[in-house]
Amino acid sequence: MLDIQKIREQTDWVKRGIQNKNISVDIDNILKLDRVRRDVIAEVENLKHDRNVISMEVGTHKKNNQDASDLIQKTREIGQTIKELDERQRDVESELQDLLMQIPNTPHDSVPVGLDPLENPVVKEWGSRFNPGYKLKTHLELGESLGLFDFTRGTKIAGPGFPLYTGNGARLERALINFMLDFHIDKHGYTEVLPPVLSNVKTMTTTGQLPKFEEDMYKISQDDLYLIPTAEVPVTNIHQGEIVQEQILPIQYCAYSSCFRREAGSYGKDTRGFLRLHQFNKVELVKFVHPDTSYDELEKLRRDAEEILEALGLEYRVIELVTGDLSFAAAKCYDLELWAPAENRWLEVSSCSNYEDFQARRGAIRYKSSADNKVRLLHTLNGSGVATPRLLVTILETYQQEDGSVLLPEILAPYMGSAGLHLK
RNA sequence: GGAGAGGUGGCAGAGUCUGGUUGAAUGCACUGCACUCGAAAUGCAGCAUACCCUAUGGGUAUCGGGGGUUCGAAUCCCUCCCUCUCCGCCA
Numbered sequence: 001m002l003d004i005q006k007i008r009e010q011t012d013w014v015k016r017g018i019q020n021k022n023i024s025v026d027i028d029n030i031l032k033l034d035r036v037r038r039d040v041i042a043e044v045e046n047l048k049h050d051r052n053v054i055s056m057e058v059g060t061h062k063k064n065n066q067d068a069s070d071l072i073q074k075t076r077e078i079g080q081t082i083k084e085l086d087e088r089q090r091d092v093e094s095e096l097q098d099l100l101m102q103i104p105n106t107p108h109d110s111v112p113v114g115l116d117p118l119e120n121p122v123v124k125e126w127g128s129r130f131n132p133g134y135k136l137k138t139h140l141e142l143g144e145s146l147g148l149f150d151f152t153r154g155t156k157i158a159g160p161g162f163p164l165y166t167g168n169g170a171r172l173e174r175a176l177i178n179f180m181l182d183f184h185i186d187k188h189g190y191t192e193v194l195p196p197v198l199s200n201v202k203t204m205t206t207t208g209q210l211p212k213f214e215e216d217m218y219k220i221s222q223d224d225l226y227l228i229p230t231a232e233v234p235v236t237n238i239h240q241g242e243i244v245q246e247q248i249l250p251i252q253y254c255a256y257s258s259c260f261r262r263e264a265g266s267y268g269k270d271t272r273g274f275l276r277l278h279q280f281n282k283v284e285l286v287k288f289v290h291p292d293t294s295y296d297e298l299e300k301l302r303r304d305a306e307e308i309l310e311a312l313g314l315e316y317r318v319i320e321l322v323t324g325d326l327s328f329a330a331a332k333c334y335d336l337e338l339w340a341p342a343e344n345r346w347l348e349v350s351s352c353s354n355y356e357d358f359q360a361r362r363g364a365i366r367y368k369s370s371a372d373n374k375v376r377l378l379h380t381l382n383g384s385g386v387a388t389p390r391l392l393v394t395i396l397e398t399y400q401q402e403d404g405s406v407l408l409p410e411i412l413a414p415y416m417g418s419a420g421l422h423l424k
Numbered sequence: 425g426g427a428g429a430g431g432u433g434g435c436a437g438a439g440u441c442u443g444g445u446u447g448a449a450u451g452c453a454c455u456g457c458a459c460u461c462g463a464a465a466u467g468c469a470g471c472a473u474a475c476c477c478u479a480u481g482g483g484u485a486u487c488g489g490g491g492g493u494u495c496g497a498a499u500c501c502c503u504c505c506c507u508c509u510c511c512g513c514c515a
Contacts, residue, residue, distance in 0.1 A: 041476050045484045055496040059444040075495040243434065373455060373471070
């Protein structure tokens with residue numbers, strides 16, 4: 001949610017930012033409603049003041065055994081008007097609130113302006129192209145011949161997009177998750193958390209999934225809960241409604257969770273294999289930081305995710321999203337993409353975003369400044385560190401041998417145990 | 425699922441029966457000042473949040489959420505939510 005005061009004071013800047021995100025919102029209407037709201041508040045508060053003063057007089061009169069019926073009559077009348085205005089105020093405020101919840105975050109000034117994702121600048125490239133002489137197999141061919149997963153049976157159990165990992169595939173999946181968690185905990189100083197995979201309406205609203213994107217999620221209507229699309233949701237809400245001490249910032253959590261996405265509207269796109277799923281595994285990084293340092297923290301966060309890819313020896317590149325490609329809640333975002341040699345294309349495995357105070361305002365996540373003892377909104381960031389499906393795809397494709405076996409990166413050795421690194 | 429207890433400021437904890445200058449005692453934590461070579465201890469002072477306005481000041485609201493009674497509600501009534509204890513069930 002944007003600060004209504006900011007909308008008031010920097011109207012043009014806000015309008016331009018939202019326009020650059022390619023979203024149309026009637027800011028003028030919001031300002032008009034805000035004006036009405038403030039007028040009503042001023043009026044009703046004056047009346048309440050009058051009532052309070054007279055009520056207090058009633059109290060003194062009664063204490064002195066004096067008649068107060070005139071005063072009581074007067075406040076009764078005022079009370080009636082107050083009741084009407086209170087109602088008016090409530091209506092106006094809820095209407096304004098609804099509108100504000102629909103407004104996306106504004107892009108940071110450093111974000112390149114553009115509407116087409118094809119304009120996303122590549123800001124970094126790492127690694128070298130895997131290009132052996134022999135014909136490359138896709139991850140699907142490799143997975144099938146090595147018995148790593150079974151899409152047919154996954155579909156039987158739940159439906160398409162719900163993968164069943166089998167044998168060494170299941171083990172590799174678990175190995176990747178554990179490797180990434182350990183890496184972030186030990187090398188980058190994150191605190192591990194293991195959150196619920198269901199979240200309530202309030203939680204979903206903080207991070208921006210609700211009210212706008214309900215149809216993207218699986219809902220448990222019986223209990224008004226939603227399956228989380230990412231651990232970002234429950235983890236960001238760990239400090240929802242809290243005031244944390246400034247000294248403990250930045251707080252950084254990493255979390256493994258299954259993620260559930262309906263992917264409504266993307267049918268037909270990337271339906272094969274692991275490229276787009278309804279359920280997948282992800283290690284997520286979430287940071288709560290001081291507003292002054294959030295952009296430095298974003299660079300660090302991105303670096304933390306990159307190091308996972310480097311440790312696995314995978315070719316990747318980093319793109320910066322143009323304004324029009326930014327998600328609803330993000331002010332700035334980098335995507336990390338892996339090169340899948342057999343797919344012959346880049347696959348997104350991580351998004352690292354700074355939400356500034358957008359989520360913090362929705363979730364009332366604040367810190368107490370040690371300088372002036374004031375309570376202020378902090379900034380929230382998160383990034384995938386990283387999602388497994390496309391990681392698995394690129395690992396299989398990048399480490400495949402000519403004979404159709406896969407020789408996994410050395411760093412996974414402790415995690416693959418007796419299965420070994422050579423999947424034949 | 426059954427029975428009971430309870431939700432008050434950053435935390436702990438009074439006040440609720442008997443409605444009225446109670447935004448809320450007290451303690452802790454925190455901030456400033458004094459004392460000190462410095463620190464601890466001690467003393468003094470300050471210290472909730474949000475919003476509104478004719479804005480170095482004034483006002484309104486907030487004691488789990490919502491509604492009601494009343495001139496006036498932390499305090500009385502209704503309702504919802506949550507937490508805890510005991511019993512039952514259970515991975």
